[in-house]
Amino acid sequence: GAGVSQSPSNKVTEKGKDVELRCDPISGHTALYWYRQSLGQGLEFLIYFQGNSAPDKSGLPSDRFSAERTGGSVSTLTIQRTQQEDSAVYLCASSKAPGVAGTGELFFGEGSRLTVL
């Protein structure tokens, strides 16, 4: 597709349930990032993929969060046993080159809004 595609755009779930969020990056972009946008907290880095490997997972808040990327393309962020504090907009971004030093050009999707009741 022309841009970064994320699904679902909205997800409401009950506390304790597992959720999966999907990101389809721009074709040919090798780098993929997940961020979380919470009210008043800005954008919080979660994980970075280069190809299928994740050299930086330092932002994952707990072991309930995991992510994978297959075929160097689609990525899935999984949150197990969701809690109310997980409610946020989860943003995915991709870029052509490894890392963002210099170019800074990340292409963002519109995000998946997660609400945990």
Add this chain to the structure above:
Amino acid sequence: GDSVTQMEGPVTLSEEAFLTINCTYTATGYPSLFWYVQYPGEGLQLLLKATKADDKGSNKGFEATYRKETTSFHLEKGSVQVSDSAVYFCALSSTGANSKLTFGKGITLSVRP
């Protein structure tokens, strides 16, 4: 670690007013600096960037100068339009192959006709 601090918002201005949004940073080494913008209903997009000290980034009438001595990257526009209403994020990137963007909290700008 790296961090970005933006002025508190929201900001409401009348059309054609002058805009300044403050941004300061803390980083090791020589980061690159960016402003991203999120228009209503759209994803974040790069507005402008500067990769070394004293560089000025500019786009769509917006400007920001990389000031190493004050560790700042303030965003300015001489005459805002209603279409500039959006959320603005200051960000920095560390150096290295696995660098990532570190964002500030963002500030909402509303421009009244």
